[in-house]
Amino acid sequence: MRKIILVTGANSGLGKAMTLALAGAGHRVFATMRNTDQNPFSTTTANIQVLKMDVCDDAQIALVVRELCDKYHVEGLDVLINNAGTAMPGPLERASRDMMFDQFNLNVFSVISVSRHFLPLLKNRRGKIFNIGSMSSRMSIPFAGLYGASKAALKQISWALRLELRVWGVEVCHLELGNFPSAIWQKAAFHAEEWANDPYRQFLEKISHLMQSRSRTFNSSELLTRKVLHLMERERNPFNTVVGRDAQMRRLLTSLFPVRFLERQLVRKIFVSKS
Ligand SMILES: NC(=O)c1ccc[n+]([C@@H]2O[C@H](COP(=O)([O-])OP(=O)(O)OC[C@H]3O[C@@H](n4cnc5c(N)ncnc54)[C@H](OP(=O)(O)O)[C@@H]3O)[C@@H](O)[C@H]2O)c1
Structure with a gap:
């Protein structure tokens, strides 16, 4: 059946890939992005509607809900994909309060806010919410502590939301992703000049290359x-779905080996090895 889907952060990376695949499968996709000048979709793709929405701006989110109802006559939403997110790497010793807030505002608070705004439409269709998480929620990586913490918080929020919304027939799923090709780590790239005299510089350089x-x-x-298309069609899904070979491997490693061993490997790679 043709579904009505809304994707956040649809202009690049995984959001763009999901939008194209879902529209390609015949679904109607509302591709939202904070800057519509970055719209990568051709105007000839009839079942993709591009809308401006900064997920950190409640007024813009409310406007999109109104637009869906008034302009596009949408009465319900089958799937909401909370994909927009970013990584703000750096040593926690240098993290400002603003940076901490920004990381959580985008990766966690906005997911609650976007979901909250679209809930009346999701309830009408007994829809699904897919929250795009990361295997960084499972084990922290040095200098990506805020990102990992925000994704761990997202996982807990998703779980609570799942339990709270079950009674309304809305299913919340958390997708725990491994590493996928996107510009996420290039956008978060380390700029050597900003860290010129900082003793952390050499380690940041190494982790930046690694990521x-x-x-x-x-x-x-x-x-x-493929996974999203599969989950979308099923009546019921598990709360957490690990996506990616590396993520499966990390899950296995964290269950097989003591944390001390994994810590040693990670520390050696970043603080000791030459490459
Ligand atoms: N790629 C991976 O390996 C990986 C692994 C685990 C989890 N993830 C998660 O996957 C999701 C997508 O990331 P990606 O890898 O595809 O990276 P990406 O290409 O950088 O995509 C992130 C998207 O979020 C958007 N965004 C940022 N701030 C926004 C805001 N305030 N309002 C609306 N949209 C905003 C970006 O828009 P702009 O272009 O305007 O900045 C961009 O479209 C993220 O939640 C990320 O944490 C990715």
């Missing part, structure tokens, strides 16, 4: 889009 090379080499975005 960027990982996102180039791991899973294909089709793996995620």
Whole structure:
């Protein structure tokens, strides 16, 4: 059956890939983005509607809800994909309160707010909410502590939301992703000049290279889009779905090996090894 879907942060990376795959499968997709000048979709794709929505701006979110109802005559939403997110790396010793707030505002608070605004439409269709999480919620990576913490918080929020919304027939699923190709780590790239005299510089350089090379080499975005299409069609899904070979491996490693062992490997890679 043709579904009505809304994706946040649809202009790039995984949001764009999911929008194209869902529209390609015949669904009607509202692709939201904070800057519509960055719209990557061709105007000839009839079942993709691009709308401006900054997920940190409640007035804009409310406007999109109104637009859906008044302009597009949408009476219900089948799937909401809370995809917009970013990584704000850096040593916690240097993290300002503003930076901490920004990371949580986008990756956690906005998910609650967007979901809250679209709930009346989701309830009408007994819809689903897919929250895009990360395996960083499972084990922290040095210098990506705020990101990992925000994704761990997202997982807990998703779980509570799932339990609270079950009574209304709305299902909340958390997707725990491994590394996928996108610009997320390039956008968060480390700028050597900003850290010129900082003793953390050498480690930041190393972790920045490590993260960027990982996102180039791991899973294909089709793996995620196939999974989303699959979950969407099922009546009931588990709360957490691990997506990606590396994420499956990390899950296995964290269950097999003591944390002390995994810590040692990670620390060696970043603080000791030459590459
Ligand atoms: N790629 C991975 O390896 C990976 C792994 C685990 C989890 N994830 C998660 O997957 C999701 C998508 O990330 P990605 O990898 O596809 O990176 P991406 O290409 O950087 O996509 C992030 C998207 O979020 C949007 N965004 C940022 N702030 C926003 C705001 N205030 N309002 C609306 N949209 C906003 C970005 O828009 P702009 O272009 O305007 O900044 C962009 O479209 C994120 O939640 C990320 O944490 C990714």
